[in-house]
Amino acid sequence: MAVIEIRERAPETTQRQRYSHYFAVAFCLFGLLLGLNLRDSALFATTQYADTRAGIRAFYPENWLIDTSSPDYVFRVRDMTEPGFKTTIQVSMEPVSPQTAIRNVIEALSLERMQTLAQYTILSIDPYFLEDQPEAFAVSYAYAAGNTDPFLESVPEVVRGMDILTIKRGQAIIISFRSDADTYEQNLPIFERFLNDLEF
């Protein structure tokens, strides 16, 4: 048996109604683009750091804490909002002899870290393209970072890091990035942007 459903004819939309919807959709799309722009300007905002003695100019993420007080590095910036291990970017310089190759620097650095970092493991050593540099290497590694206060009795965190090493003007330049292994991939683009803007 066929069932015939009788319904009211659908009202035709007027031009004014169509324009109402066009404006509404256009506004929402514009709003979404503005939201993306706001996100970018907040997440990717940077602050300039310049050290004329070391000949370094860098742009590090805004709201990260900068530290230039240690003799071990030129400067170090850390994301203090991270709940666990603070994501860190550090630039250090070591004087080297004219005969020293980058390989020697990598080996010396590895030996030193094996003694100071728990479970230090090199994951890969690859050539890296650094602007205006004939040769550079990227060393990926991981280690276990315990809490500095042993009385907190916390489980060590796995930290992943990457060092970019090159030699310029008789100095080995070591640009380090370290982050919690869980957020490493998420934070790596911050380091890549930092490298792109770095001048030395």
Add this chain to the structure above:
Amino acid sequence: MTSYNQRLLIPPEEEEVYPYRRVWRSVIVESLALLVLTLGLFALLGIAGVQLPEAARRPLNYVVAGMPLGLWLVFSLLQERAVPEPRRRLLGVVVVTALAANAVSLPLIEHVFQVERWLPLGNALNRIVGYTFTVGIVQEFTKYLVVRYLVWPNELRTRMDSIAYNLAAAIGFATVLNIQYVLTTDAPVDITAMRVFGNVALQSAGSILVGYGLAEVRFSRPTPLLLTFTLAAAATLAGVVIPVRSGLANASLTFNPTIASPIRGLAVSVAALAGIALAIGFLIENAERQDREAAAAREV
């Protein structure tokens, strides 16, 4: 002198039957029921300090998260079936909005806009603008698109139909937010209830605004920008209420000792919903009165 009972001489006027479910009544009943439940849980667990078994917390959180949908099913959908002219696509709007929220809106907010990474750190003005153009726009745009393409204009017979369908979209969206909150946190039941009420109140207030815009576009000849204004107002409402509610409810980090006060956050949600509902109710009543007067003038 003989007296006659007037009722025997004058036939009683037949009372005109309102053929649709009364939407404001449902909104009031559902909101009050949810508010009473929230306050009851807060008084019991937050003030009186009654301890629930640990194992009961998560199941109870799920019950609380599903409570707005349950209340809506009882006081809106079931009531709809008892009237001569029911709104037929309410459940469809709830389901499609919930699916769209879960599949598109929430991933967009969490993974593309990443609001948790940058908005809580900003100053008050940045947070208001930021939440407006991220969370607010995404939520209101999603609900608007669902109502626009599922029911507008064919299913709208009166202005209140638009409000009813937009409120259904709000319930669908709020239910997904509630379930996500319960899945990702292990909050006490009274705090979950506060959050659930806040989600429902904010979604409903925004939807009432957009519902008014859609109703006017359907039944009047407003400026083509009216719908845009209502969407902007709804997004701004979310942009203002979310940080203000958090700021009032959470303890601040200052030298003077402060304590968390969830009840102030609840008061903001109640005020937002009541204020918007009263204002839009007045505007709709006014528009319908003008329509009646215009119709009467035409008859004369």
